[in-house]
Amino acid sequence: MNIPLLVDSHCHLDRLDLTPHGGRLENALEFAYQQGVGYFLCVCIDLEHYPGILAIAGQHDNIALSVGVHPNERAGEEPTIERLVDLAQHPQVVAIGETGLDYFRVKKTDSEWQRRRFRHHIAAARQTGKPLIIHMREATEDTLHILEEEGAAEVGGVMHCFVENWDIARRAMALNFHISFSGIVTFPNARELREVAQRMPLERLLVETDSPYLAPAPHRGQTNQPAYVRHVAECIAGLRNTSLAEIAAATTGNFNALFRIKRRV
Numbered sequence: 001m002n003i004p005l006l007v008d009s010h011c012h013l014d015r016l017d018l019t020p021h022g023g024r025l026e027n028a029l030e031f032a033y034q035q036g037v038g039y040f041l042c043v044c045i046d047l048e049h050y051p052g053i054l055a056i057a058g059q060h061d062n063i064a065l066s067v068g069v070h071p072n073e074r075a076g077e078e079p080t081i082e083r084l085v086d087l088a089q090h091p092q093v094v095a096i097g098e099t100g101l102d103y104f105r106v107k108k109t110d111s112e113w114q115r116r117r118f119r120h121h122i123a124a125a126r127q128t129g130k131p132l133i134i135h136m137r138e139a140t141e142d143t144l145h146i147l148e149e150e151g152a153a154e155v156g157g158v159m160h161c162f163v164e165n166w167d168i169a170r171r172a173m174a175l176n177f178h179i180s181f182s183g184i185v186t187f188p189n190a191r192e193l194r195e196v197a198q199r200m201p202l203e204r205l206l207v208e209t210d211s212p213y214l215a216p217a218p219h220r221g222q223t224n225q226p227a228y229v230r231h232v233a234e235c236i237a238g239l240r241n242t243s244l245a246e247i248a249a250a251t252t253g254n255f256n257a258l259f260r261i262k263r264r265v
């Protein structure tokens with residue numbers, strides 16, 4: 001069998017449930033290789049956990065990193081532009097994020113700090129020339145507005161775990177962003193999202209797990225892991241009436257180009 005080479009463009013390797021893998025990340029990665037998943041972007045959500053993910057990436061040349069503070073994180077260090085720029089100098093850091101806006105847990109009126117932090121991340125991305133990883137939940141208009149206002153199109157990036165409709169996808173792509181699908185696209189009731197996966201240009205498509213969250217079908221409700229990005233890619237191949245090999249080649253090529261991965265995967 002010819003195994004396609006897939007990339008998990010968004011995972012949290014320091015948070016995986018390793019119980020099924022004998023407690024070892026190596027075994028989880030080995031299981032992913034067996035499914036044809038050979039490269040991973042481990043996404044930072046706060047600066048307190050950054051040294052941990054840096055240590056994981058330091059042991060593997062097929063793991064890239066981002067640096068940033070998630071819009072839902074409030075307890076830790078508030079990142080300045082200078083601090084983000086400084087941390088982003090590490091050669092394995094390929095992106096700034098995840099950043100963005102999330103009004104699911106915090107009301108819009110109480111979230112000026114989220115918007116300020118988001119603007120700082122965009123400024124850091126523009127200073128370093130690195131693309132952005134955007135988290136957008138129940139905050140679509142404000143997120144797109146700030147991306148536009150701060151000139152994020154100059155560096156572009158990815159709308160991670162995209163869950164919106166075709167109109168929003170078009171607007172995000174017009175701002176120079178890629179669209180990344182998680183396991184949500186495998187849920188039959190995600191009708192509008194599945195339509196986006198069908199219609200969008202292949203050149204802007206990425207796949208991710210966001211593991212340990214959001215396991216795709218047929219593992220819905222279980223803990224998620226990078227190997228399962230194969231289910232996301234298979235689902236999109238089915239929706240677009242094409243092969244897994246074509247989706248794998250396109251999404252991996254898009255990933256390499258967007259994040260300027262030197263060791264080609």
Ligand SMILES: [Zn+2]
Pocket residue numbers: 098135136160161
């Ligand atoms: Zn997110």
Ligand SMILES: [Zn+2]
Pocket residue numbers: 010012043098210
């Ligand atoms: Zn995430």
